Amino acid sequence: MTIDIITVVPDLLESPFSHSIMKRAQDKGLLTVRTHNLRNWAINKHAQVDDYPFGGGAGMVLMCEPLANAIETLQQTTPYDAIIYLTPDGKTFNQQTANTLSLQENLLIICGHYKGIDERIREKYITQEISIGDYVLSGGELAAAVLVDAIGRLLPGVLSDETSALTDSFQDNLLAPPVYTRPADFRGSLVPPILLQGDPKKVEEWRYEQSLERTKTRRPDLLNNDC
Ligand code: ADE
Numbered sequence: 001m002t003i004d005i006i007t008v009v010p011d012l013l014e015s016p017f018s019h020s021i022m023k024r025a026q027d028k029g030l031l032t033v034r035t036h037n038l039r040n041w042a043i044n045k046h047a048q049v050d051d052y053p054f055g056g057g058a059g060m061v062l063m064c065e066p067l068a069n070a071i072e073t074l075q076q077t078t079p080y081d082a083i084i085y086l087t088p089d090g091k092t093f094n095q096q097t098a099n100t101l102s103l104q105e106n107l108l109i110i111c112g113h114y115k116g117i118d119e120r121i122r123e124k125y126i127t128q129e130i131s132i133g134d135y136v137l138s139g140g141e142l143a144a145a146v147l148v149d150a151i152g153r154l155l156p157g158v159l160s161d162e163t164s165a166l167t168d169s170f171q172d173n174l175l176a177p178p179v180y181t182r183p184a185d186f187r188g189s190l191v192p193p194i195l196l197q198g199d200p201k202k203v204e205e206w207r208y209e210q211s212l213e214r215t216k217t218r219r220p221d222l223l224n225n226d227c
Contacts, residue, residue: 002031003109004074005109008111008139038070060115067110080107084126084130086109088134095171098151111139111143180192
């Protein structure tokens, strides 16, 4: 999968993909993440990409021209399955959306900044608008990092244990069960004995019950969720 990201702060996106699972995914050739500085398509020698909002008000708006040129340049070499704009008024991101997007070949992500992007760009180019939660970030970069991580780890071959993504929280609309590792006795606090008895079927049943219990108490809304 290839993910292109258009941003005014490419530096913000350097570290999140340079470590751990995201790095491994790229080293294995399963994921390519490319960041593109919107200022490469600035309208003048002052590297201008934003302007004051018509009608007045606080903040700046990313202009049509640089964004349109950036998107059209990238489209010349990559046929995007989705062009995603990250914005607090988008559809809230969840595991289901991550699963769906992980099946695509090429994604283009646009990071907003300041007050957002000119509405005409949203109307003309954007195929999907996503929010990572009901709060406002300074820009879409951190949201892009969240999206790429959540999608990238689902690509076949990225996780060393192929089944581990399937047992994540939110797959099947259930939160993950509690996990334990050595020692079995930590200052008198013991691991549930069933995990030490070596019966995989019983462990699976116990984990399912724990998942259900945890979901009922912490996120009952997930149990009524069909998607
Ligand atoms: N940009 C600013 N806030 C955001 C949010 N909550 N989700 C996605 N992009 C954003």
